[in-house]
Amino acid sequence: MKAWKVILSMLLALVFVPARAEEEFDMTKFIFGHIGDAYEWHITEIAGKEIVIPLPCIVIDDGLHVFSSHHMQEHGYTLNENGKLVNAATGARPIDISITKNVLGLIFDSALLVLLILLCARWYRWHDVLKEKPTGLAALLEPVIVMIEQDVIKDAVGPEYKKFSPYLLTAFFFILINNLMGIFPVFPGGANITGNIAVTGVMALFTFFMVNLFGNKHYWKDILWPDVPIFLKAIPIMPVIEILGMFTKPFSLMIRLFANMLAGHIMLLSVIALIFLTAAMGPVLNGSMTVVAALFGVFLDCLEILVAFIQAYVFTMLSSVFIGLAHQQPEHETN
Amino acid sequence: MSLITPDFGLLFWMVVIFGLVFFLLAKFGFPIITKAVQQRSDYIADSLKSADEAQARLAGMAEEQKKMIEETRLEQSRILKEASESRDRIIAQAKEEAAAEAAKLLEHAKVEIAAERESAIRDIRRQVAMISVEVAEKIVRKDLDGEDAQMSLIDRMVDEASQAQIPN
Numbered sequence: 001m002k003a004w005k006v007i008l009s010m011l012l013a014l015v016f017v018p019a020r021a022e023e024e025f026d027m028t029k030f031i032f033g034h035i036g037d038a039y040e041w042h043i044t045e046i047a048g049k050e051i052v053i054p055l056p057c058i059v060i061d062d063g064l065h066v067f068s069s070h071h072m073q074e075h076g077y078t079l080n081e082n083g084k085l086v087n088a089a090t091g092a093r094p095i096d097i098s099i100t101k102n103v104l105g106l107i108f109d110s111a112l113l114v115l116l117i118l119l120c121a122r123w124y125r126w127h128d129v130l131k132e133k134p135t136g137l138a139a140l141l142e143p144v145i146v147m148i149e150q151d152v153i154k155d156a157v158g159p160e161y162k163k164f165s166p167y168l169l170t171a172f173f174f175i176l177i178n179n180l181m182g183i184f185p186v187f188p189g190g191a192n193i194t195g196n197i198a199v200t201g202v203m204a205l206f207t208f209f210m211v212n213l214f215g216n217k218h219y220w221k222d223i224l225w226p227d228v229p230i231f232l233k234a235i236p237i238m239p240v241i242e243i244l245g246m247f248t249k250p251f252s253l254m255i256r257l258f259a260n261m262l263a264g265h266i267m268l269l270s271v272i273a274l275i276f277l278t279a280a281m282g283p284v285l286n287g288s289m290t291v292v293a294a295l296f297g298v299f300l301d302c303l304e305i306l307v308a309f310i311q312a313y314v315f316t317m318l319s320s321v322f323i324g325l326a327h328q329q330p331e332h333e334t335n
Numbered sequence: 336m337s338l339i340t341p342d343f344g345l346l347f348w349m350v351v352i353f354g355l356v357f358f359l360l361a362k363f364g365f366p367i368i369t370k371a372v373q374q375r376s377d378y379i380a381d382s383l384k385s386a387d388e389a390q391a392r393l394a395g396m397a398e399e400q401k402k403m404i405e406e407t408r409l410e411q412s413r414i415l416k417e418a419s420e421s422r423d424r425i426i427a428q429a430k431e432e433a434a435a436e437a438a439k440l441l442e443h444a445k446v447e448i449a450a451e452r453e454s455a456i457r458d459i460r461r462q463v464a465m466i467s468v469e470v471a472e473k474i475v476r477k478d479l480d481g482e483d484a485q486m487s488l489i490d491r492m493v494d495e496a497s498q499a500q501i502p503n
Contacts, residue, residue: 096344103348110356117364124371130378166361198341202349
């Protein structure tokens, strides 16, 4: 109760803080600045002073160019209207493998994930698992790993699950840590990584290869010559549908994760943006909207933590199911 | 919109980074953890099974013990019965033997007594004979002072002796 009173009085105090609304608030720029990729990491703005981490640009144009994004102009490059790096002279897009905000976020999150899992693995290397119960990091991660492996992977993939569980576990934890770090608003977090279609696309591509490279004979027969009446195969309706299905499955994985995480970020940002949008409408409206936005933001943050887990879980589960489908044994022998 | 067009640079880095993460975790991370967990759950399953077996064996032992107690009780009652039978038999036999011994002793005593009596009678007879002879001597010494008396005595004695001879 006491905590509630403190929060409420702080929020009410905001009502009487005179809001400065000198410039028009640009909602689109605000949201896309947060969910999009960038050549610099914009952290915050304190008293009109931007705090920005410039990131290295790596460009292959007429040779390899590496430069800081702050010195872009000096190297003859500029940003086009979509915020992409282009050659200032020709306006053409070079081969651009810059360490952007998302790439840096990816590197950071991946390093964190590898560190966590390897530390956990180190515990098992140094301790006798039959004599000691897991402690620390191992105690934290083991239930999650066991849950994903035993309840999701084993059930969906079938008897050969051991071969695929390292990939599926990696996918789960990779998505989970990137989702969670995406929600975390301060520097190393806050990059909209899993809400980027390139990232989810690569994840889906890995699943696609995992499914199709290790599929058994029955799986390929089901695609190319399925067990249906002959007229559905003579004009290859079913094979075409099945081959299309090979691609739509990972495609749905890509879109699902991308859209869910992007939507979550946009929702959260829109709610927070309410505070700035109403700044020009006077202190009373602005103050009350601030209270509403803050409370709603707390709710959405909790929801997003749930969604972060659910989306990682769903991606892993569906990947397991697709892999399992490629390893099914025929239910009955056909001629 | 740039939101749904994947950026080549990010694609490239994502493949590299995810590939590297996958390689590291699949080689040094998850297999070690899952193997250890599997090892433990196998161990637990084994322990449960052996505990079950031990329980079953214990139950079997209890059963066996019960059977043994039952057997022992039967044996005990059998032994008791046998003991009482043999006791009765021994007592009966002892009684019989004692009776026989007593009879034998009695017999022996009778024989002894008879012998004793015989010898006592013989003794008495000898004494009586000797006393008679002494008495007779004295009587004879007093009566045979005269010739006539001596002669008459001889006659009488010859008569008596001949008379005594006849019935024999």
